Amino acid sequence: MDKEATCSKSNGTVEGNYYEILGCDQKASFFELKRNYQQLIKKYHPDKHEGSSSTSEKFIAIDKAYKTLMDENSRKDYDTSLLKRDFDEHFLIHVELSQSELDFSEDDTALYLCRCGENFVIHKKDLNEGGYVMECFQCSNSILIK
Known part of the structure; x- marks a missing residue:
């Protein structure tokens, strides 16, 4: 899980793709996505890093990536x-x-x-x-x- 979400300072948009954000391959199973998500969400949770906007942006990016990739239809659309x-x-x-x-x-x-x-x-x-x-x-x- 070396790859992490990086956010642009100017507009807060996520750079990289959702698989990279979650540290997974595009062929990752739902189990792998969930496991990586749980590890990353704990690492970047805002309660652990109060006042850090970059950590908060990473947390939001991780959550958005996970929600998109865990829904079968959203994942197909995203992959396309x-x-x-x-x-x-x-x-x-x-x-x-x-x-x-x-x-x-x-x-x-x-x-x-x-x-x-x-x-x-x-x-x-x-x-x-x-x-x-x-x-x-x-x-x-x-x-x-x-």
Whole structure:
């Protein structure tokens, strides 16, 4: 648990992601999240550090991270936002699609036309709940499927 929440002095926003705040890997189980949360919440509890605004900000960040990651739906949404942020930094995302927008054939494949004219061939088995990015074989565009 070397990674801790750090807060910006100017606006109190949390830097880093919720997994880092809790000192966990993104694939951490609910048990691991809870264990780390309990240890950190004791360490940064405001009653132990009266008058320390940075400790209070860490406490709030830890609590917010835990509440988000312990709710299954919130965690899925958060993981999707992390994935999108990561891909936005590394890929040129041409379009974002939901799985419901794709028309899968009987062999569980769907086609999506890239702006360069090439087809993306999407296999249903490759899709996951967190999101899936495909790069076009002809150009540098990618699609994100949620």
